[in-house]
Amino acid sequence: MSTVADFTERDLIARIQARLPPAPDWIAVGIGDDAAVVEPERNRLEVLSVDALVEGIHFDRRFTPPHAIGHRALAVNLSDLAAMGAAPRLALLSLALPPALRCDDFDAMVTGLAALAARYRVHVAGGNLTRSPGPLMIDITIIGSVKRRHVLTRRGARQGDQVYVSGSIGAAAAGLQTLRARTDATTELCVHRYLYPDPRMRLGLLLGRNQAATACMDLSDGLSDGIRHIAEGSGVGMTIDADALPIDHAVRERLSANGGDPVVAALTGGDDYELLFTVRPRHLGRLKTVSRHSNVPIARVGVCTSDPAVLLRRTVNGTVEHMPIPLGYSHFA
Amino acid sequence: MSTVADFTERDLIARIQARLPPAPDWIAVGIGDDAAVVEPERNRLEVLSVDALVEGIHFDRRFTPPHAIGHRALAVNLSDLAAMGAAPRLALLSLALPPALRCDDFDAMVTGLAALAARYRVHVAGGNLTRSPGPLMIDITIIGSVKRRHVLTRRGARQGDQVYVSGSIGAAAAGLQTLRARTDATTELCVHRYLYPDPRMRLGLLLGRNQAATACMDLSDGLSDGIRHIAEGSGVGMTIDADALPIDHAVRERLSANGGDPVVAALTGGDDYELLFTVRPRHLGRLKTVSRHSNVPIARVGVCTSDPAVLLRRTVNGTVEHMPIPLGYSHFA
Numbered sequence: 001m002s003t004v005a006d007f008t009e010r011d012l013i014a015r016i017q018a019r020l021p022p023a024p025d026w027i028a029v030g031i032g033d034d035a036a037v038v039e040p041e042r043n044r045l046e047v048l049s050v051d052a053l054v055e056g057i058h059f060d061r062r063f064t065p066p067h068a069i070g071h072r073a074l075a076v077n078l079s080d081l082a083a084m085g086a087a088p089r090l091a092l093l094s095l096a097l098p099p100a101l102r103c104d105d106f107d108a109m110v111t112g113l114a115a116l117a118a119r120y121r122v123h124v125a126g127g128n129l130t131r132s133p134g135p136l137m138i139d140i141t142i143i144g145s146v147k148r149r150h151v152l153t154r155r156g157a158r159q160g161d162q163v164y165v166s167g168s169i170g171a172a173a174a175g176l177q178t179l180r181a182r183t184d185a186t187t188e189l190c191v192h193r194y195l196y197p198d199p200r201m202r203l204g205l206l207l208g209r210n211q212a213a214t215a216c217m218d219l220s221d222g223l224s225d226g227i228r229h230i231a232e233g234s235g236v237g238m239t240i241d242a243d244a245l246p247i248d249h250a251v252r253e254r255l256s257a258n259g260g261d262p263v264v265a266a267l268t269g270g271d272d273y274e275l276l277f278t279v280r281p282r283h284l285g286r287l288k289t290v291s292r293h294s295n296v297p298i299a300r301v302g303v304c305t306s307d308p309a310v311l312l313r314r315t316v317n318g319t320v321e322h323m324p325i326p327l328g329y330s331h332f333a
Numbered sequence: 334m335s336t337v338a339d340f341t342e343r344d345l346i347a348r349i350q351a352r353l354p355p356a357p358d359w360i361a362v363g364i365g366d367d368a369a370v371v372e373p374e375r376n377r378l379e380v381l382s383v384d385a386l387v388e389g390i391h392f393d394r395r396f397t398p399p400h401a402i403g404h405r406a407l408a409v410n411l412s413d414l415a416a417m418g419a420a421p422r423l424a425l426l427s428l429a430l431p432p433a434l435r436c437d438d439f440d441a442m443v444t445g446l447a448a449l450a451a452r453y454r455v456h457v458a459g460g461n462l463t464r465s466p467g468p469l470m471i472d473i474t475i476i477g478s479v480k481r482r483h484v485l486t487r488r489g490a491r492q493g494d495q496v497y498v499s500g501s502i503g504a505a506a507a508g509l510q511t512l513r514a515r516t517d518a519t520t521e522l523c524v525h526r527y528l529y530p531d532p533r534m535r536l537g538l539l540l541g542r543n544q545a546a547t548a549c550m551d552l553s554d555g556l557s558d559g560i561r562h563i564a565e566g567s568g569v570g571m572t573i574d575a576d577a578l579p580i581d582h583a584v585r586e587r588l589s590a591n592g593g594d595p596v597v598a599a600l601t602g603g604d605d606y607e608l609l610f611t612v613r614p615r616h617l618g619r620l621k622t623v624s625r626h627s628n629v630p631i632a633r634v635g636v637c638t639s640d641p642a643v644l645l646r647r648t649v650n651g652t653v654e655h656m657p658i659p660l661g662y663s664h665f666a
Contacts, residue, residue: 039378046372
C-alpha cells in the first residue's frame with residue numbers, strides 16, 4: 001500500500017489538481033508559481049477566514065473517514081463566510097501530512113474537499129504541502145466577497161431583537177458520541193451531521209442581502225459559545241428559552257443516554273455549523289422573505305436584553321427558572 | 334512558568350493583538366468576528382500565498398529562538414510575494430500550539446512576527462488558534478497586490494535571457510549546519526541569515542514595476558530547485574556558471590568543513606530567500622535602474638538555452654566541464 005512518502009510534492013500537487021475543476025478566468029496565475037494572482041470582484045468587500053483541522057484535536061482518524069475530513073475542513077471555513085453574509089470565491093489549502101498517510105486516504109480527503117468546493121463554486125487557487133512529524137493538519141484559508149451594506153457582524157444586536165437559530169442543534173454532538181462508542185455507525189443521521197456538516201451558505205447570503213439580521217455568527221463551537229459572543233460583541237444580554245431550542249427528539253434521547261442533560265449537551269456541543277442571528281422586531285417581514293427562500297427551518301429561541309446577563313430560561317416542574325448559560329467548548333483552558 | 338494551556342483562546346488572541354498596530358482604515362471588520370472584511374485595492378490584482386512552518390520539519394526549537402520562528406514564518410511568505418513583484422498588504426495567522434509551549438516563548442514568537450510585519454506594513458487581519466497534540470505549527474496566508482502588467486511569474490524566460498540571483502547563497506545552509514553542531518552560535522552571521530531571512534521585497538517590487546525580469550521566483554528551497562522550476566515553467570534550459578555563484582568566502586569554507594563540495598551545498602541548501610530571475614539582453618538598462626535602487630548585489634550566474642538541459646558549468650583543473658545541476662531539497666520523497 002503506497003503512502004504519501006512514496007511521492008514527491010509535485011506528484012501530490014498533481015493528484016490534487018486532477019480532482020479540481022479548471023481555473024476560472026479571474027485567476028491570472030494559478031497553482032504552480034510562488035503565489036496565486038487573482039482579479040478581485042468589483043464593488044465588493046473581501047471576506048477572509050482561516051481555520052485548521054488538527055488530527056487528535058478536531059478529528060479522530062479511527063472513526064472519521066478521510067473523505068469526511070476533507071469535507072469538514074472546507075465546511076468549517078464556508079460556515080464562517082455564511083455567518084458574514086458572504087459568497088465564497090477561492091480557497092488556499094495548506095496540508096501537513098504524516099509520511100505514513102496512505103495515498104488512497106490522501107486522495108479520498110482531497111475528493112471530499114473538492115466535492116464540497118464544486119458545490120459552492122469555491123476555486124482552490126493554491127496552497128502548501130509539507131510533511132508532519134505528528135498529526136495530520138488541514139489548514140484552509142477561504143476568501144469570499146460581499147457588498148458593504150450586506151456584511152453581517154456580531155456587533156449589531158440591540159435590546160429587544162429576537163434571537164434565531166437555523167436548522168437544529170445537538171445532532172453533531174450526538175453523532176460524535178455515537179462514533180466514539182462504535183466505529184461502524186457512519187450511516188446514522190446524527191453521525192452524518194457530524195461527519196458532513198452542511199454550511200448554511202444560502203441562509204447567510206439571504207440574511208445579508210435582505211439586511212434581515214442585526215448580528216450573525218456560526219455555531220462551530222456550540223450555541224452557548226455563539227450566544228456569549230454575539231451578546232458581548234453587541235453589548236447586550238440574552239435570554240434563551242430552553243423549550244424553544246430546535247433539538248430533535250432522537251437527538252434528545254441520544255444526548256441523555258449517559259444520564260446527561262440533553263439541553264446542556266446540545267448547547268455546549270460544537271460542530272453544528274448552524275447560524276445564530278438576531279432580528280429587529282420591525283424587520284420580521286424581511287426574515288419571512290429570507291425564510292421563504294432559504295429552505296432551512298428557523299427557530300426563534302430568545303430575546304436580547306439590556307441587562308448584560310446571558311440566561312437560559314427553563315420550566316422545571318411547572319416553575320420558570322433562569323440559569324446562566326452553561327460554558328461551551330474552549331480550545332485551550 | 335506558565336504555558337499557553339493556562340490561557341483561554343481569547344487571552345492568547347489578546348496577547349497577539351497587544352503586539353500588533355491598530356487596524357488600517359481599509360479593514361472593515363478585524364480580529365474577533367467570524368471572518369475579516371477588507372476593502373480591496375483599486376486597479377490591482379491580488380497575490381495570495383500560504384506557507385507553513387512545522388516544528389521538526391522546518392525548524393528545531395532546540396536551537397531556533399521563538400523570536401526567529403515568528404520572523405521566519407512571515408519572511409517565507411513575504412519572499413513569495415517579492416518573487417511575484419507584489420507589495421504585501423495583510424496576513425492571516427493560523428497557529429497550532431503544543432499545550433506545553435511556554436507563554437514567554439509564545440510572546441517572543443508573536444513579537445518576532447509582528448516586528449517583521451511592521452517593517453513591511455503587513456496587517457495581521459485575523460487567524461486561527463488551536464492546540465496541537467504534537468509539533469508547533471505556524472501557517473501564514475499572505476495577501477498582497479500588484480498591477481497586472483507588473484506581475485512576475487516563472488513562465489516568461491526565453492533562450493538567451495540572462496540568469497541573475499540577488500544577494501548571496503549558501504549562508505543560511507552554513508548557518509543551519511553551525512546551529513546543528515552547537516547551540517550557542519546565534520550571533521554568527523551565517524546563523525543570522527538562517528534565523529532571520531530578509532525577504533527581497535524591494536527588489537521584487539522594482540523588478541515588477543520596471544518590467545525588468547521575464548521570470549522570477551524565490552529561493553526558499555535552494556537555487557538548484559529554483560533553476561529547475563523557472564526552466565520548466567518557461568520551457569527553456571539553463572546553463573549556470575559555478576564560478577559566478579555569489580557564495581561568500583567564509584560560507585565556502587564553512588560548507589566545505591565536512592569535506593563536502595561547497596558549490597553543491599550552496600546550490601542545494603535552502604532558506605536563502607534570495608530572488609532568482611531572468612532578464613532579456615535588451616532589457617539590461619531596466620535591470621541597471623532596478624539595481625541602482627534596490628540596495629542589494631545582483632550577480633549574473635548563467636543563461637537560458639533552447640536545449641532543455643539544466644547544467645552547471647565548472648572549471649576543473651583548467652578544463653571546462655558541464656554537469657547536471659544537482660537535485661535540491663524535496664519535502665516528501
